Amino acid sequence: MRKQFYILLLTVLLAGVAAELPAQYVFTASGRLIRAQEALNPKQGSLTFFTHFDFNTIGGAYAGQLGNLVAHSIVTNSVHLDYAFTNNILVAINPIVYTDIHHQDAAGNVLERIFLTAKVASFGIANDYVYLGGMATVMLPLAQRWNTFGNPYSAGGPEVGLNFLLSYYADNLFPNESFNANLNIGLYNYFDSGKNISNTPDQTFLVPSNSSAITYSVGLKYPTTSVDLMLEIWGWAFFLEPPVQAYTRESMTFISAGVRLKPIEFLALTLGFDYQLTGREDKTLYGAFGIVRRPPNSPTNYTEWRVLFGVQFNILPIFGKTADPSLIDFTTGSQGSDIILRKLEDIGDDKESTARKIEELRRRRQDIEKNLELLRSILKETETQKKEEEKKPEEKKPDGK
Incomplete structure (x- = not known):
């Protein structure tokens, strides 16, 4: 009876958040679904490496010189390394290696930013059917060009995020191998006040005040011995909006589906697909007092879909004991x-x-x-x-x- 009560309570919480709130980054190599974080860390001494490519394209975004239509594609690559100092404390480093930006003077940002993450989790309640945790992230900007179409908003400030993590596991003895439901809610501050978000050399658009958002994700995972099935709803909701000259200043909601293949114990392959549900209305100001529209024929201010492919290596322990x-x-x-x-x-x-x-x-x-x-x-x-x-x-x- 108690177990059924916790399931009902968690279902109500998940439904409420999903209905109320509207991408977030992949912050850690382990202890997560596609975007959502689990409130359960790996065992002490675990060292995990993860790298992934995100890809999307917009057909007919540009008109070619011969009257044909040219697609607008965005590729992003990042790497992640995390280590569990204890069963409760995990730290991670995540450099964004490359991102397409399609500015006039540059095609992409190389080593765009680095995320530093501390995750405190694995605090069990309700007879270890439910786990609680928290996560803090700091983004250190490295690139010179920001405010790019088709990517989450960023003006080049030292961004900071705080997240509350909640996870329910159907089996309290083997949680990592049981069905689980996960809820993340966080605050994200862009610290973008005074940053120039213009995408042309001869114009300057300074952000008047800091932008902030609520981030969230709701995720379900069904693991088996060889494959994990994952389904998520995630996004962000601005309560202090970026200026009108910013791309991706809308609150957005996404749904993601993915599989994680586990052919051998220390290797996992992840394939995910994101699809935009809300936030397609373009609120960016273009023209003489705004920013240059890129791509000019795009129907929305973001990409409607995105494909993710990732590879995970469990470095330590090398093999199970x-x-x-x-x-x-x-x-x-x-x-x-x-x-x-x-x-x-x-x-x-x-x-x-x-x-x-x-x-x-x-x-x-x-x-x-x-x-x-x-x-x-x-x-x-x-x-x-x-x-x-x-x-x-x-x-x-x-x-x-």
Whole structure:
């Protein structure tokens, strides 16, 4: 009954946020879906590398010299490296290696920016069916040209974001291998006041005040031994809008679907697809007092779709620790072994999966035994106090005669 209550509560929260709020970046290499973050970090000592390409194109965006139509394409590449110092603390570095900008004097930005991320997570509640966490990100700008069509708004300021993370897992013993639902809500400040967002050399458009937005993502993941299926709704909602000369100044909502293939333990391949749901109305000012329209024939101020392809390497640990079921004590005196035995019935023939699960079972059993030892000491103290209280009336009987 309690489990059903938490599922209902989480469903209401997810539905409310999805209905109310409207891309966000991929901040970490591990502990995430496509865009959404899980509130569960990898184990201590995990080192993970991830790189991905984002691609989109707008057909007929430009008129060619021969009367033909030319497409406008945007390619972005970034790399991610994160390390779990403890089970609760993870840090990540994420340089954006290349982004197409299509300015008059440059086709793209090389080493455009670097994101630094600290993620504090894996705090379990509700018998470890629900996990909580938080994440802070800082963007350090490196490029000279900003405010580009088809990319999330940025004016070249040191952007800062704070996020609250919530995750529900259907299996509290093996959360990483169970269905999960994830909610992220955050605040993002662009610190763009005084930045020039003009895309032509002879004009200057200074941002009068800082822009800020609410970011969010709602994600569902269904993992199996060889593939993860993911579905997300995500986006941003400006409550302090960028100036009218800015591209992508609209609040936008996206839906993403993706798969993560896991052919071997230390390698995963991700393929995702983003589709814009809301925010297609172009609110940018063009013309003599505005910015140059690029591309001129684009029907919207952003790209309606985007494809993501990524490769993830789990560097540390290189391979899962070997485990032998015979090393676990399942004698009748082993407290909590009945729970572990029932879980072992669900373990398949896959050796890697079995090894991971046995390690998790061993850790859980150690936690159970620690709690039982604490309970034994409390009961022993209680029994001692009870015996002392029973002796006191007997000692007073001779005095009463």
